[in-house]
Amino acid sequence: MKLAKTAVLAALLSSTWLMPAMAQDLTIGRASEQSSIDPQFSRTGNNQMTSAMFFDRLVDFGPNLEMTPGLAESWEVENPTTWVLHLRDGVTFHDGSAFTADDVIFSLERADEVPNSPAPYTDMVSAVASMEKVDDLTLKITTNAPAPTLMQDIGRVFIISNAASDGKASEDFNSPATAVGTGPYILEEWKPGETLTMKANDAYWADVPEFKDVEIRYISNDAARVAALLSGAVDVIDAVPPQDVPRVDGTDGLHVFSAASGRVIYFGLSMRFDQAPGVTDLDGNPLSENPFKDVRVRKAVSLMIDRKLIVDRILGGSGVPAGQLAGEALGGHNPDVKPDEVDVAKAKELLTEAGYPNGFGITVYSSNDRFPGDGDLAQALGQMLARGGLKVNGVEALPYSVYSKAASAGDYGAFVFSLGASTPNSAPLLQALLHTYDKDRGMGAFNRVRFSDPAYDAALEEALQEFDPEVLDAKLQDLTTMVFAEQPIVPLYWQKVHWGLKDGLNINEGLSEQTLPQNVSSAE
Amino acid sequence: MTVFILRRVLQAILVLAITSLVVFLGVYAIGDPLEILLPADASMAERAQVTASLHLDDPLALQYWNFIVQALQGNFGRSFVFNRPALEVIFERLPATLELVTTSLILSLIIGIPLGFLAGTRPRTVTDETIMTGSILGFSLPNFWQGMMLIMIFSVWLGWLPSTGRGDTGTILGVRTSYATWDGFVHLLLPATNLALAQIALVIRLTRTGVQETMPLDFVKYARARGISERRILSVHVFKTILIPIVTVLGIEFGSLIAFAVVTETIFAWPGVGKLIIDSINMLDRPIVVAYILVIVSMFIVINLVVDVLYSLLDPRIRSRAS
Numbered sequence: 067m068k069l070a071k072t073a074v075l076a077a078l079l080s081s082t083w084l085m086p087a088m089a090q091d092l093t094i095g096r097a098s099e100q101s102s103i104d105p106q107f108s109r110t111g112n113n114q115m116t117s118a119m120f121f122d123r124l125v126d127f128g129p130n131l132e133m134t135p136g137l138a139e140s141w142e143v144e145n146p147t148t149w150v151l152h153l154r155d156g157v158t159f160h161d162g163s164a165f166t167a168d169d170v171i172f173s174l175e176r177a178d179e180v181p182n183s184p185a186p187y188t189d190m191v192s193a194v195a196s197m198e199k200v201d202d203l204t205l206k207i208t209t210n211a212p213a214p215t216l217m218q219d220i221g222r223v224f225i226i227s228n229a230a231s232d233g234k235a236s237e238d239f240n241s242p243a244t245a246v247g248t249g250p251y252i253l254e255e256w257k258p259g260e261t262l263t264m265k266a267n268d269a270y271w272a273d274v275p276e277f278k279d280v281e282i283r284y285i286s287n288d289a290a291r292v293a294a295l296l297s298g299a300v301d302v303i304d305a306v307p308p309q310d311v312p313r314v315d316g317t318d319g320l321h322v323f324s325a326a327s328g329r330v331i332y333f334g335l336s337m338r339f340d341q342a343p344g345v346t347d348l349d350g351n352p353l354s355e356n357p358f359k360d361v362r363v364r365k366a367v368s369l370m371i372d373r374k375l376i377v378d379r380i381l382g383g384s385g386v387p388a389g390q391l392a393g394e395a396l397g398g399h400n401p402d403v404k405p406d407e408v409d410v411a412k413a414k415e416l417l418t419e420a421g422y423p424n425g426f427g428i429t430v431y432s433s434n435d436r437f438p439g440d441g442d443l444a445q446a447l448g449q450m451l452a453r454g455g456l457k458v459n460g461v462e463a464l465p466y467s468v469y470s471k472a473a474s475a476g477d478y479g480a481f482v483f484s485l486g487a488s489t490p491n492s493a494p495l496l497q498a499l500l501h502t503y504d505k506d507r508g509m510g511a512f513n514r515v516r517f518s519d520p521a522y523d524a525a526l527e528e529a530l531q532e533f534d535p536e537v538l539d540a541k542l543q544d545l546t547t548m549v550f551a552e553q554p555i556v557p558l559y560w561q562k563v564h565w566g567l568k569d570g571l572n573i574n575e576g577l578s579e580q581t582l583p584q585n586v587s588s589a590e
Numbered sequence: 591m592t593v594f595i596l597r598r599v600l601q602a603i604l605v606l607a608i609t610s611l612v613v614f615l616g617v618y619a620i621g622d623p624l625e626i627l628l629p630a631d632a633s634m635a636e637r638a639q640v641t642a643s644l645h646l647d648d649p650l651a652l653q654y655w656n657f658i659v660q661a662l663q664g665n666f667g668r669s670f671v672f673n674r675p676a677l678e679v680i681f682e683r684l685p686a687t688l689e690l691v692t693t694s695l696i697l698s699l700i701i702g703i704p705l706g707f708l709a710g711t712r713p714r715t716v717t718d719e720t721i722m723t724g725s726i727l728g729f730s731l732p733n734f735w736q737g738m739m740l741i742m743i744f745s746v747w748l749g750w751l752p753s754t755g756r757g758d759t760g761t762i763l764g765v766r767t768s769y770a771t772w773d774g775f776v777h778l779l780l781p782a783t784n785l786a787l788a789q790i791a792l793v794i795r796l797t798r799t800g801v802q803e804t805m806p807l808d809f810v811k812y813a814r815a816r817g818i819s820e821r822r823i824l825s826v827h828v829f830k831t832i833l834i835p836i837v838t839v840l841g842i843e844f845g846s847l848i849a850f851a852v853v854t855e856t857i858f859a860w861p862g863v864g865k866l867i868i869d870s871i872n873m874l875d876r877p878i879v880v881a882y883i884l885v886i887v888s889m890f891i892v893i894n895l896v897v898d899v900l901y902s903l904l905d906p907r908i909r910s911r912a913s
Binding site for chain 1: 620621622623625626627628629631632633634635636637639640643644668670671672673674679682683686738741742745746749752753754755756856857858859861862865866869871872873874
């Protein structure tokens, strides 16, 4: 029997070598596809990932979103509304033309004017009042108001060539003649739904990528992507589903690289209306008041949840228990704000104090296709709340396309949602999720639970004026302590993401969750 | 015949009008595209900008009116996601699906009909039983599972065939196709087989039943009496008679395979329309969904028309009734 197994294994191994030799140096199986090569068309994660292969930005964001100089070598703040940028010398575009201040002005001006953009870069350039070219490599930017995060904001806009892109529409960028950047790779061809091919830019101003010819294949189905890696058709895949991690890691010749992502999964308890949808008394009649307006009830819910169990059992270890918004690698993470340990007795006590000695009825809502395990998570939360002394009327998991609209409209009293990080610190998270909802001022855009604390709002707005990044991080830490004393939401965990690679390959990625060919290298 | 076709065209226009309204309302009711399209950290200003540029704030009736007016001029709107004309995006993906579906239909005919004849002419023998049991498997194993098994066996274990994408394509007579290169052809094998398995089973069953029903008929006996060889009786006379149900069923199947080859396309990362429509529904890309369904409905109408015409060619009785 053992001999037979060995023979089969040997046959399998030898047959994988019979696969046709690959023309590409590196083939990547990727779960998501960009909607356009135009780097300013949409700033969703998929599009930014693709753009980062062909285009550069004024600053570079590393694997953990840390900011380093990019096309702008240095910058100084002349006065709070005037910035001077010194551009990198000797950088050329893919077509050989030199990179100058004109390209930066062109790119920043175009950023909020791309027609029909579903996710424009408007906010990134909204602080800019005017731009003035001092010389070819110096640029003076005046802002409308003091803008401490200016470089972080305009730094997210990809710089395109003025000469090659002037007057071109987004779809023109699908051709290499228009998609002219300064990035580490040069576009060869995009076959939508199929492949993206590129070659290394040998004149790249920073490290020239190790792999010269790269092909990216779009394989959205999880099982198919894993199979492609197992069969040797691709060298690297992203988004390995948590349940397949042991399988991939246990296969000879393959290994898994894991990193914590910036995405926090949380449980929202809506304080929006005087009655919380789905919250009932013990007989199933709607409760006359909204229990979630009481901080003791919110805290009690948090104490009922066993985050470690969720991470271990539902996610197979692919998560890190969370007690705040920003993960460890982000600026503003406060190590003193720890995730709640499960404590049913304490939860009961708090509920009794709040006037619900026997609990109340609750329905848990969740998406079922947004992130790995979201449907199962809702089930587990239901069980944990029931154990904690609430009467769980039901658990409802819906497709995200239906769910997101209803969640934003406030149709759910208790719901699971997630928020990703795209900046080096927690400021945007604290602002968008926990600042009082204020449509006119553009604050609290994702505050679906409608948490509101004027003292916190004031302190946050003050912190957002801070120019010194280190002082800002310290202030964000204090704000985190302050706001989580009130348990505005119940953080559950930060996702972990996994890449599957052939042995001999390494990938240097992290919080940003990207899969960039320039960050893949052969093992030392 | 002309009157018949004309009446069909009028019916088709009515069907299209009703479908467009139903689909438009349905897609509108599902969810809010803004929630999906906007990045997680979008500001209110960006939200307002996108709402305005995609005309999401217009009243539903006005949106539908604008859609109809533009559609009559051949413009089905621009995809929210890709910012390209919806029809262009669909027709860009359609050839890949057509190629896959046609290949699997051809496979099902060249494998299904001979096996069906074999089973039908030897009822209740071991051959018959084996073929029929095999066809039950083809029917009842879920398409998705079959696909995964094909990948496991032929790509992962044996390493013979590639499992994702279309491979290298070339052009034959201006059409981009996998048949032009060896690499493209081997990429086609697994997905086409996956799609064909259920069809093969279907064709086997239809053929076998047809053969068994036709063999005892008078015209077969008469042909035998005239001394026509058994081989010619089967391959010409019986074959022509049993083709009618097969053509009907395959006509319908052809349409639904194109429209709903989703599972196969997803598993094998085949860049066809099935995958496009699923992605578009998930992304709430309304223009694509509406345009796609209208394209598919038109296609069904055309296929049904073609099937009706084929009938009259195959069966003289229908021809005489029509005239």
